[in-house]
Amino acid sequence: MKNKVTEIQLAREMTLFDATLIGVGAMIGAGIFVLIGIAAGVAGPALIITFVLNGLVALLTAMSYAELGSCYHSAGGGYLWIKEGLPKAFGFLSGWMDWFGHSVACSLYALGFGAYFGFVLNEMDLMIPDWGFFSPQKILAVSAAILFAYVNFRGASETGKIGNLITMAKIIILLIFIGFGLELVFRHDDWQNSFTPFFPNGYGGVFKAMGLTFIAFQGFEIIAQSSEEIKNPKRNIPLAIFYSLLIVIPIYILVAFVSIGSVETPVGMMPWDVLAEQKEIALVGVARGFFIGGGVLILVGGLMSTISALNATIYSSSRVAFAMGRDRYFPTFLSKIHKKNFTPHWSILFSLFIIVFMAVSLPIEDVASAADIIFLLLFLLVNVAMIKLRKKKPELDRGYKVPLFPYVSILAISLLLFLAVYMLDYSVTAWMITIIWIGLGLLVYKFYSSDREIKYLRKVNILDQIAKKQYNILICFSNSDDVRSLSSVAFAIAKKYDARLIFLHVIELDEGTKLREGLQNANPVNAKLEEASKLAEEIGVSSKSIIKISHRISQGIVDTLLEENCNFILTGRNKKSNLTARIFTSVIDDVLEKATNEVAILHGEIKSENIKNIFIPFGGDIHTELAIEIAPSLAQFYNANINVGIVFSRGADIESRQLKIDQVKTLLDENNLSADIRTITDTDLVHGIVKLSEGADLMVMGGKSDDFLELLFGKSLVREITGQVECPVLWLKEYEERTTFVRSLFKTSHK
Numbered sequence: 001m002k003n004k005v006t007e008i009q010l011a012r013e014m015t016l017f018d019a020t021l022i023g024v025g026a027m028i029g030a031g032i033f034v035l036i037g038i039a040a041g042v043a044g045p046a047l048i049i050t051f052v053l054n055g056l057v058a059l060l061t062a063m064s065y066a067e068l069g070s071c072y073h074s075a076g077g078g079y080l081w082i083k084e085g086l087p088k089a090f091g092f093l094s095g096w097m098d099w100f101g102h103s104v105a106c107s108l109y110a111l112g113f114g115a116y117f118g119f120v121l122n123e124m125d126l127m128i129p130d131w132g133f134f135s136p137q138k139i140l141a142v143s144a145a146i147l148f149a150y151v152n153f154r155g156a157s158e159t160g161k162i163g164n165l166i167t168m169a170k171i172i173i174l175l176i177f178i179g180f181g182l183e184l185v186f187r188h189d190d191w192q193n194s195f196t197p198f199f200p201n202g203y204g205g206v207f208k209a210m211g212l213t214f215i216a217f218q219g220f221e222i223i224a225q226s227s228e229e230i231k232n233p234k235r236n237i238p239l240a241i242f243y244s245l246l247i248v249i250p251i252y253i254l255v256a257f258v259s260i261g262s263v264e265t266p267v268g269m270m271p272w273d274v275l276a277e278q279k280e281i282a283l284v285g286v287a288r289g290f291f292i293g294g295g296v297l298i299l300v301g302g303l304m305s306t307i308s309a310l311n312a313t314i315y316s317s318s319r320v321a322f323a324m325g326r327d328r329y330f331p332t333f334l335s336k337i338h339k340k341n342f343t344p345h346w347s348i349l350f351s352l353f354i355i356v357f358m359a360v361s362l363p364i365e366d367v368a369s370a371a372d373i374i375f376l377l378l379f380l381l382v383n384v385a386m387i388k389l390r391k392k393k394p395e396l397d398r399g400y401k402v403p404l405f406p407y408v409s410i411l412a413i414s415l416l417l418f419l420a421v422y423m424l425d426y427s428v429t430a431w432m433i434t435i436i437w438i439g440l441g442l443l444v445y446k447f448y449s450s451d452r453e454i455k456y457l458r459k460v461n462i463l464d465q466i467a468k469k470q471y472n473i474l475i476c477f478s479n480s481d482d483v484r485s486l487s488s489v490a491f492a493i494a495k496k497y498d499a500r501l502i503f504l505h506v507i508e509l510d511e512g513t514k515l516r517e518g519l520q521n522a523n524p525v526n527a528k529l530e531e532a533s534k535l536a537e538e539i540g541v542s543s544k545s546i547i548k549i550s551h552r553i554s555q556g557i558v559d560t561l562l563e564e565n566c567n568f569i570l571t572g573r574n575k576k577s578n579l580t581a582r583i584f585t586s587v588i589d590d591v592l593e594k595a596t597n598e599v600a601i602l603h604g605e606i607k608s609e610n611i612k613n614i615f616i617p618f619g620g621d622i623h624t625e626l627a628i629e630i631a632p633s634l635a636q637f638y639n640a641n642i643n644v645g646i647v648f649s650r651g652a653d654i655e656s657r658q659l660k661i662d663q664v665k666t667l668l669d670e671n672n673l674s675a676d677i678r679t680i681t682d683t684d685l686v687h688g689i690v691k692l693s694e695g696a697d698l699m700v701m702g703g704k705s706d707d708f709l710e711l712l713f714g715k716s717l718v719r720e721i722t723g724q725v726e727c728p729v730l731w732l733k734e735y736e737e738r739t740t741f742v743r744s745l746f747k748t749s750h751k
Contacts, residue, residue: 041276
């Protein structure tokens with residue numbers, strides 16, 4: 001069994017050129033070919049200023065991405081930085097938003113593709129059926145999304161080659177468009193009239209257009225998302241981010257200038273009104289006036305742009321889901337890598353579901369606005385995280401540092417928040433979608449992800465300790481009668497594995513009572529812990545004693561587990577317990593149920609000198625494997641013999657009986673344990689085990705925690721056996737779906 005958690009990493013194949021182009025490919029798409037007509041109708045000629053200001057806002061945030069991307073080189077980008085720099089809930093929420101933002105952006109690009117490709121088909125007199133709600137544009141959008149999800153599934157190397165070729169081709173097409181457009185604009189002496197009035201909708205139109213088109217600048221974030229696959233990320237990530245913006249911003253400004261200055265306008269209409277009327281395919285109408293075939297050229301460029309952006313954002317969204325699955329925020333299957341293609345296939349599939357849903361359910365303006373708001377809020381959090389991490393971790397090896405810290409980041413935060421709030425005036429629907437998604441994310445975190453994250457971090461920490469041979473056992477005392485019994489078991493384990501013991505007693509106070517008032521109850525408890533520490537010293541075991549004063553016993557135990565980095569929990573209880581005692585101990589059971597540790601619970605009182613025969617039952621729902629793993633330490637400490645008992649049903653044939661015996665022998669051999677195997681035939685498993693246990697001084701049995709109500713009122717198998725046998729019972733609870741502490745100890749000790 002492996003002692004360390006296997007970390008999944010992605011191969012570094014991307015060069016600086018590849019990384020720059022993947023950012024450019026994501027940016028040059030919706031901003032120019034899809035949204036420029038809609039945005040021109042909102043801002044008028046001031047669309048030029050819109051792109052200048054958006055470029056400035058993007059540059060401010062890009063500096064934070066460049067700094068953090070230069071020193072954090074794992075898949076996930078902004079999600080990982082926010083998780084590192086801000087409280088845990090923000091880490092999850094940023095990943096949740098990032099995943100959704102890239103998926104919605106992908107929906108936008110898919111719809112843009114549908115509009116352009118649909119126009120091409122109409123020009124060729126090829127009609128796609130209109131199914132009402134599922135318009136031809138939406139049908140084509142869904143088809144494109146599925147196609148490029150498959151391309152991503154096939155592998156990053158193929159994806160990169162396709163993306164690079166498409167990106168270079170569309171840059172050339174846009175440069176041709178700009179060149180012919182500038183010649184046409186300046187051919188007319190009165191070209192300034194096309195830009196008058198410059199602010200037809202006031203400054204409010206500029207701000208709305210900034211929010212609407214900000215998605216056109218989010219491509220640099222995808223570079224950071226790909227950090228785990230970029231060669232020399234310390235140098236290449238900052239360079240790729242700034243190069244991509246340096247390429248894109250001038251192109252945006254010039255295309256906006258040419259589009260408004262050269263469009264042919266009917267009498268009574270302004271240039272921006274014509275562009276707004278043509279919406280997603282506005283550039284096609286503009287290019288038709290440049291030269292024969294100009295419209296076809298832009299159609300080709302539009303298809304290439306939307307395809308490359310679609311391709312890049314499917315890639316990015318799936319990597320965010322992959323990173324969150326790896327961190328256990330999402331189910332672990334989302335972090336699985338395909339055996340043949342080495343791509344996160346499940347993450348791609350779930351991202352595709354969001355892409356398709358948004359594409360078919362909303363108009364393109366609301367899809368764009370929803371993606372814009374998500375990215376504005378996400379970039380805001382990244383800037384906050386950058387400030388926190390600069391102060392929290394100044395020792396990080398940064399390939400680039402944001403200048404004028406922290407004023408540049410504070411300015412970026414203010415501008416991003418302003419644009420996000422201003423979008424409420426443009427699309428209430430988009431803000432409602434954003435609020436619903438964030439609210440859903442908070443619910444997922446509270447009721448699913450937060451608990452899994454704690455368990456996963458504990459598991460990683462515990463297994464790391466085991467790998468370093470750092471074993472800490474927490475012994476929880478509830479009364480003075482169990483000190484010697486629990487200490488005896490703890491000493492047995494600690495002696496064999498050189499473990500450190502943490503003796504704990506939690507003093508519980510009523511809610512509202514000041515914790516200091518619990519100090520008056522500490523003296524009697526302290527005497528008990530001193531007794532345990534003295535016994536540990538006599539036996540030669542390292543120990544530490546803690547009295548925890550808390551308003552909840554469970555909280556006191558959990559706090560100590562985390563603070564002391566404990567791998568194993570040992571506690572005890574009376575075998576014959578009334579309802580009140582069972583209610584009290586159910587609080588502890590709730591902690592043990594959720595603990596990412598192996599747990600041992602001693603039912604009854606034992607005396608070391610009396611332990612000569614240890615009995616381990618096998619069969620039914622009894623999990624014998626863990627019991628056999630811990631048995632050698634007990635046998636060695638008590639100098640006791642071990643018996644394993646097997647209960648056969650009356651109808652069991654010879655073959656099935658021999659199979660069970662062989663299973664036990666295999667377990668014993670694997671654990672280097674010598675034991676006698678005893679068998680009995682009985683119609684009742686519990687009765688058979690009780691019969692076999694006669695003459696035993698201690699029973700060791702494994703199992704899983706019972707349901708809360710069963711702990712109070714039910715008759716579980718473990719409880720029935722414990723209640724009927726005469727000897728004390730050490731019940732071992734194994735945490736499911738992970739390498740056990742005991743198993744790790746055993747394997748480590750035999751290396």
